[in-house]
Amino acid sequence: MKRLTTEIFWVGFGVGFSTIGTFVGVRLLTSVMAPAEYGRLALGISVAMGFVYSIGVALWGTITRFFSIAMGDGSAWYWQSIRQSLSFFFAGFSLLGIIVGLALKLVGFSSNEAWFWFLALLFGGIQVIGETGSALQNGARNRKIFSLHQNLIGWGRFLVAYLIIQYWFSGATGAILGFVIAAVMVMLSQRYWVKKKILVNWPKIENRKDRTIDFFNYLKPLAYSGVFIWIQLFADRWALKSFASLDDVGVYFALYQISFAPALYCSSFLLHLLGPIFYDRAGDGSDQERLEKTTALNEKVAVLILLLIVFGVGIALWIGYSICSLLIDSNYRIGFWAFPWLVATGGIYSVGQQLLMSVYSGIDTGIIIPFRVVTTILAVGCYMLGGMFYGFSGIIGGGFIFSVLYLCLSFLMHRKMGLYRGRVKSLNSNYIE
Numbered sequence: 001m002k003r004l005t006t007e008i009f010w011v012g013f014g015v016g017f018s019t020i021g022t023f024v025g026v027r028l029l030t031s032v033m034a035p036a037e038y039g040r041l042a043l044g045i046s047v048a049m050g051f052v053y054s055i056g057v058a059l060w061g062t063i064t065r066f067f068s069i070a071m072g073d074g075s076a077w078y079w080q081s082i083r084q085s086l087s088f089f090f091a092g093f094s095l096l097g098i099i100v101g102l103a104l105k106l107v108g109f110s111s112n113e114a115w116f117w118f119l120a121l122l123f124g125g126i127q128v129i130g131e132t133g134s135a136l137q138n139g140a141r142n143r144k145i146f147s148l149h150q151n152l153i154g155w156g157r158f159l160v161a162y163l164i165i166q167y168w169f170s171g172a173t174g175a176i177l178g179f180v181i182a183a184v185m186v187m188l189s190q191r192y193w194v195k196k197k198i199l200v201n202w203p204k205i206e207n208r209k210d211r212t213i214d215f216f217n218y219l220k221p222l223a224y225s226g227v228f229i230w231i232q233l234f235a236d237r238w239a240l241k242s243f244a245s246l247d248d249v250g251v252y253f254a255l256y257q258i259s260f261a262p263a264l265y266c267s268s269f270l271l272h273l274l275g276p277i278f279y280d281r282a283g284d285g286s287d288q289e290r291l292e293k294t295t296a297l298n299e300k301v302a303v304l305i306l307l308l309i310v311f312g313v314g315i316a317l318w319i320g321y322s323i324c325s326l327l328i329d330s331n332y333r334i335g336f337w338a339f340p341w342l343v344a345t346g347g348i349y350s351v352g353q354q355l356l357m358s359v360y361s362g363i364d365t366g367i368i369i370p371f372r373v374v375t376t377i378l379a380v381g382c383y384m385l386g387g388m389f390y391g392f393s394g395i396i397g398g399g400f401i402f403s404v405l406y407l408c409l410s411f412l413m414h415r416k417m418g419l420y421r422g423r424v425k426s427l428n429s430n431y432i433e
Contacts, residue, residue, distance in 0.1 A: 013151075059128070062219040119176045137198070159182075222368070255332075321336050356410055
């Protein structure tokens with residue numbers, strides 16, 4: 001019980017304090033960046049997050065999921081699988097960098113614009129590699145180290161970006177350069193702590209079973225579906241760019257960071273706290289009773305989150321304008337009315353994400369791909385139609401409609417996985433009922 005209490009404190013500290021860092025960072029950057037430049041930064045980050053969601057999230061989740069299994073089975077296959085994944089990513093990242101560089105040169109981009117997009121790609125690549133260390137610490141339940149690094153990147157990227165804009169390079173290019181520098185510092189720290197806390201203490205037992213195939217079978221569907229998650233989460237910004245203006249993108253992004261994003265951070269808190277516990281309870285996915293108990297617990301957590309979201313939306317309706325005035329520069333006030341809607345949208349989406357833990361607690365993640373395809377089509381449709389007909393307000397409404405649909409479909413997936421049908425493909429089976 002004492003260990004769980006300590007873990008809750010550190011995971012809560014990591015998410016809570018880094019969320020405060022986001023609030024402070026938004027205030028700092030919106031005070032030195034015009035809405036159009038902030039919108040440009042939003043588009044750059046959306047490109048960087050393509051790496052994070054297509055490769056990073058999948059790899060980190062797989063590393064955490066198989067950590068306890070590797071501790072019991074022997075580790076040679078585990079570390080080899082991680083190295084192979086990172087090597088493949090580095091090769092693909094380098095090739096993409098060359099292609100993008102040549103394309104920008106052929107199109108005739110200015111040097112400042114070319115540097116901006118190069119730095120955006122670099123930021124995403126460094127994030128993927130650096131956060132692998134966090135996945136290992138999370139799998140080992142080294143919550144203190146995990147949380148401290150969350151805060152390093154959460155606070156560091158904004159503070160370094162602000163200093164660079166103030167004293168060296170203004171605008172979105174200066175901001176993204178600050179993000180890159182902060183990410184490099186965190187990556188180096190991660191490397192040090194993985195060696196000190198995990199590799200040194202790793203049990204030296206004989207490799208009893210090679211689960212390399214299981215590792216990649218778990219990873220690949222998540223990577224494929226990650227592309228669709230990326231489109232879901234960032235289609236709003238590109239729809240605004242297409243049907244409104246960069247100023248609107250900047251206003252929306254600032255609001256998003258203090259409304260939708262904190263809901264995702266709270267969801268992340270629960271995923272990071274409960275994920276390793278759920279995975280340990282579910283085992284290797286072959287015990288149906290363990291899976292059903294894990295899924296039942298997950299449903300209770302989702303209901304609790306939903307109740308908290310209702311409370312949060314009430315607060316946003318009551319003092320939302322004051323919160324926005326405190327956390328965002330007055331140049332962005334034209335969009336303050338949308339704050340409660342974005343809080344509700346982010347909260348509903350986060351409940352859906354929590355329900356999907358029922359899928360990830362099993363070993364077979366292939367069924368997530370059709371779900372991601374369908375929800376991505378819905379997201380793009382909602383945002384594009386909303387932006388096309390109603391501009392900024394249409395994006396807000398489209399996002400809310402999508403989040404409700406996402407929650408409904410996530411609940412159906414959750415039911416299919418556990419409480420009602422409860423048939424998950426185990427490591428020893430050849431089919432899905």
